[in-house]
Amino acid sequence: MKLYMVPLAPNPTKVMLYIAEREQLGVHMHIEQIVVNTVKGRHKEPEHLARNPFGTVPTLALDDNSHIVESLPIVDYLEDKFPHNTLYIGTPEQRAKARDLERIIDLRIGGPMGAYGHATKSPLGRPPEPEKAAQYLQAMQTPMDYLEQLLSDGRPLLGGDQVNVADCTMQSSLQFMRFIEVDVFGDRPLLRAWDERYRARPAAQTVLKW
C-alpha cells in the first residue's frame, strides 16, 4: 500500500499519526508514504487526479491499485485490515464515543482551524481574509471549551487513558496552527498540557515537523 501525503497538511497528518501510533503498538502495516507537493500544485496534476479526482491528500493506494480518498475511511480501513492492537477498543458505547469525539474535533475544530490558517497565512498562497479568519477563530472556541472540560477529570489523553484517533486529529490541526505561529489555546491550561504530553509521544515525535 502507498499513502500519498504531505507533511504539514492536517488530513494526511491525521493518518500519519494514526499509522505511527499503531507502529508503537507493534502493528507494522508497511505502507510506503509518498509526498505530493501541494505547494507546487502536484495534487492537481493528472498523475494525482488519476488516483483521486478531487485532487486532495491523503490518498491511500491499495495493492489492487484502487484508492481510498478520505482520511477517516482510510483509518477505518486500516482498523479493519489490521485488527490487532487497534485504536478503537472497548464496548460498542466506548467505541462510538471515541468516534464521536473524533468527529467533534474534526468538524468543529479542525475545519475552522484549517480555514483560519488559509485565511491568514496560507501555505498554498490563498489571499488573506481577516473577517472570515475572525469568524473561524470564534467558531472553534466552544468545542475547545468542551475539550478543556473533558480533560478536567484528569484523563491523560482526549478519549481517556488510551490514545484515540481524536488525539491524532486534534494534533494534526494544531501542527498547522504552529506552522502559522498562532497560539489558539487561550486560557485552557489542561488542553495546553495535553498538547505538550501528546507531542512527547514517540509517534508524535516521528511524524510532527512543527
Ligand SMILES: N[C@@H](CCC(=O)N[C@@H](CS)C(=O)NCC(=O)O)C(=O)O
Ligand atoms: N475530507 C477529506 C479532506 C481532504 C483535504 O481537503 N485535504 C487537504 C489537505 S489537509 C487538501 O488536499 N487540500 C488541497 C486542496 O483541496 O486543494 C479528508 O478527510 O481526507
